[in-house]
Amino acid sequence: MTANDGTTTFTTDLATSIGRAAQSAVYRAGVVGRRPAVPVAFPDLERAARRRLSRVAYAYIAGSAGLERTDAADTAAFGRHRIVPRVLRDVSDRDLSIELFGRTLPTPLLLAPIGVLELARRGGDAAAARAAAAHGMPFTISTQASAPMEDVAAAMDATRPDAPRWFQLYWSSSRELVASLVARAEACGCEAIVVTLDTHVLGWRPRDLALGYLPFSRGLGIAQYTSDPVFRGLVQERMSAAGPREHTPVTPAAVASFASIVRHHPGGLRESLRSGEPLAAVETFLDVFADPSLGWDDLAFLRERTRLPIVLKGVLHPDDARRAVDAGVDAVQVSTHGGRQIDGEVAALDALPAVVAAVDGRLPVLFDSGVRGGADVVIALALGARAVAIGRPYAYALAVAGERGVRELLRNVVAELDITLGLAGVRRAADLDDTVLTSRR
């Protein structure tokens, strides 16, 4: 299938030839002088995005915790596994599809939840979601998205009615809010709830700290909250209980922040200014964002409220993976959150084999952190991941070329995956195992 702008997208039946189709589309366009919309190699993509992004936006997206050793380790870990190809194995008819939660997906790729995508581009959530939908890849809507989940879901439906979407949950300190977000996710067609466990407090992120910049405190990335009836009730309660406001110095930066908060708040400008609600919403969000007291027993609360598959994101220890099986969840996602939470953490890929061994086939293991191209996907699948989530690369593609950029980026990852799989002598992505790798510590 060729989209209006010439980007090849695909469905299950066409996935077999995506690698060659993508190559010929690019080379054919090159003959008449057209270059790809987004740089193909990740370092070039990151550089191009940096040129497009504001200083604070680039810091927020590219930044990680501390000295950023985990981020570096996440990507370096792939270099310790090498593919050893097999020859003469008839790989003409390739199959990239996988089974997950009772659905056949055309490829083993997911889009990781990324908050505040408006930093990459205005309307970024819907644009990235539409790109995922065009490829039939599950898009994970973040709790910190810049648009209400219903709007993102509608954008996907307009692209492809049954486009798979998941909802990522930050477990708020308000149980009622958790229940409300999950009910809304079900109502707008989400097919899984991804509970992120590694972020009950934000990691120590020097790039953002140096700029004194947290998007949420400027009213960005809190649209799931301000569109939620339970959250709005909490804001009203806060406003009626409020004593005299703390004095904030009136500096140009304070005025700009206030304007940003008001602009991002739903409803009319005049009413927002009169009510003082936008500021109260930001303060309420900062209060209820997460619950550091959460324990294994709390998962029952979620299980009682949804029939959707529950994915625990941020599981790195094999004992936690075993607990997840006992807790009756449906998948774990091995992830360092892109190194944004703990500096000096184990690389996600290094943690993957032990988690896979611990669950011992009882749950699918999903993976993200450090995936930069199709060969990385092959390595993660070979180490036992059922599916692999793309993170920063799609945020950068969004910054460089919007929806088209994300569509092209995803196509490139799949094309490289398909070609690498074939050249390795493996016909089905689902058949990959560690016999295709030679690994060194």
Ligand SMILES: Cc1cc2nc3c(=O)[nH]c(=O)nc-3n(C[C@H](O)[C@H](O)[C@H](O)COP(=O)(O)O)c2cc1C
């Ligand atoms: C800018 C940014 C925002 C993110 N926001 C969220 C989020 O809202 N929820 C979440 O579970 N993970 C979030 N993540 C983590 C991603 O889901 C994923 O784990 C990470 O991007 C993987 O690392 P990589 O992008 O370096 O491959 C975010 C990551 C980035 C870079």
